[in-house]
Structure formats: C-alpha cells, structure tokens
Amino acid sequence: MHFNPIYENDVLKFNTPLSESFSPYDYNGGTVVAIAGADYAVIASDTRLSSERIIYTREQSKLFQLSEKSIIGFSGCWCDVLTFTRLLESHLQHYRLQNNKIMSTIAIAQATSTMLYYKRFFPFSMQTVLAGLDSDGTGCVFGYDPLGHYERCNSQSLGSGGRFIRPFFDNWISSESRSCAHIASMELDDAITIIKDAYISVAERDIYTGDNVEIKIITQEGINGDTFKLRKD
Numbered sequence: 001m002h003f004n005p006i007y008e009n010d011v012l013k014f015n016t017p018l019s020e021s022f023s024p025y026d027y028n029g030g031t032v033v034a035i036a037g038a039d040y041a042v043i044a045s046d047t048r049l050s051s052e053r054i055i056y057t058r059e060q061s062k063l064f065q066l067s068e069k070s071i072i073g074f075s076g077c078w079c080d081v082l083t084f085t086r087l088l089e090s091h092l093q094h095y096r097l098q099n100n101k102i103m104s105t106i107a108i109a110q111a112t113s114t115m116l117y118y119k120r121f122f123p124f125s126m127q128t129v130l131a132g133l134d135s136d137g138t139g140c141v142f143g144y145d146p147l148g149h150y151e152r153c154n155s156q157s158l159g160s161g162g163r164f165i166r167p168f169f170d171n172w173i174s175s176e177s178r179s180c181a182h183i184a185s186m187e188l189d190d191a192i193t194i195i196k197d198a199y200i201s202v203a204e205r206d207i208y209t210g211d212n213v214e215i216k217i218i219t220q221e222g223i224n225g226d227t228f229k230l231r232k233d
Helices: 078-099 105-118 162-172 180-184 188-202
Strands: 002-008 011-018 031-036 041-046 049-051 054-057 063-067 070-076 126-133 139-144 150-153 155-159 212-219 222-229
Touching (some): 031 139, 031 162, 031 188, 041 063, 041 070, 041 126, 041 139, 063 212, 070 078, 070 105, 070 212, 078 105, 078 126, 105 126, 126 212, 155 162
Antiparallel strands (some): 031 041, 031 155, 041 212, 049 054, 063 070, 070 126, 139 150, 212 222
16 A cells, blocks of 8 residues: 655645555456347447557457357356357367267356356456257357356347347347247247347447347357447447
C-alpha cells in the first residue's frame, strides 16, 4: 500500500493511502446467443474482440465446433477461452481414441460442467453456451456459470450484450409471455431472423458487441454457417 503525497505550506506530507490491486483476468467482451428448435439448434456470436475501449480485432470467431452435432461458444477473458477449448478438445480426442466413437452432445455438456467445476477455486473468467442435437435429433442448448452449473433450455444469451437480449428472448422464445403454441411452431428461418434482430439492437447499446455476427446452424444434415455485418463504431 502506498500513500498519496500532498504539500502543505511547501512541506511534503503523506495523507490518503492509495491501494493497488491486481487482477489476472481481462474482460474481452462479446455476446453469444443460442436457440434450440424441434430439429435444429442455432448458435451465434459477434466477432469483436476488445478490452475497455481498445479493439484488438474485428474478425475473431468465438464459436468452436466440437463434433458434427455440437458447437460451443464463449464470451469473456479470451486467454481463458483458448486454454479451456484446448483442454476440452484434448479430452474429446482422448474419449474418441478410447471408445472409438464421437462424444454425444449430452455427454459433452456434462464433461464441460465437470471441467469448469474442477477449476472452481480459480475459475475461468468466461461465459459458456453449448448448442447441438441430442440423440433423438432434438435441438438443445446448455448455459453455464463459471463454476460449472448448467441447465438445458431452449434459448440462451450470454456476454456483454446478453442482458439486453434476454428479455427479447423471453418474449419470443422462452414462452415467458407468449403462448407455447407459438414457440412449438417456430421454424428455423424465424429463429435466424430473431437472432439477427437481437444483434442489430444490442449493437446500438453495447460497445463490446459489433462488427460482424457469425451464425452456425446445426441440423441432421450437418452444420451450415452464415454471417452478416453490424455497425463498426
């Protein structure tokens, strides 16, 4: 701890203490959303990687494909994201070599939770969402907290802009204020349109979200991608 130097009558005195703190984390922002349907799952993220008012790159993907039926997305401290994905991909490869098969989306969800909980005393500073298809071909989305707790839901919005999108999703997807019949009949094109509208809106309110949006669509036929541009200022 240091003290703040002040001068009184040309005499140097030390009065108010100044404290110094150190954080091993850096917040690199970004927004990740996902929607699960009857036979599809959609996950999307913006491509801006920044720190406070500095933009490091406008072309950074925050989505990582784990299998033909599952994709994971992150927001937060980017060095933690890279470390965790390296460990997770190593775990999936070890499972494939031992069992001669690809880990299912549900199993990946549990493995992700276990790996996050293992670091509970020095947790990864990131927000995580997993999207994919289960063994029945039904879309599923899993949202996590930093300690590994997770839940299956039909939509998720995380990251710096997640708090702006959540009420929008509650209204249109999670049947919080709309009839379940509307949700059950939601087609893939409708889900993509909702995601695009949400990102266009949040880019006006969150400085950490912008530039481009990367969308990944997971169906039984495979994984397809789409991108569209956001504001860059």
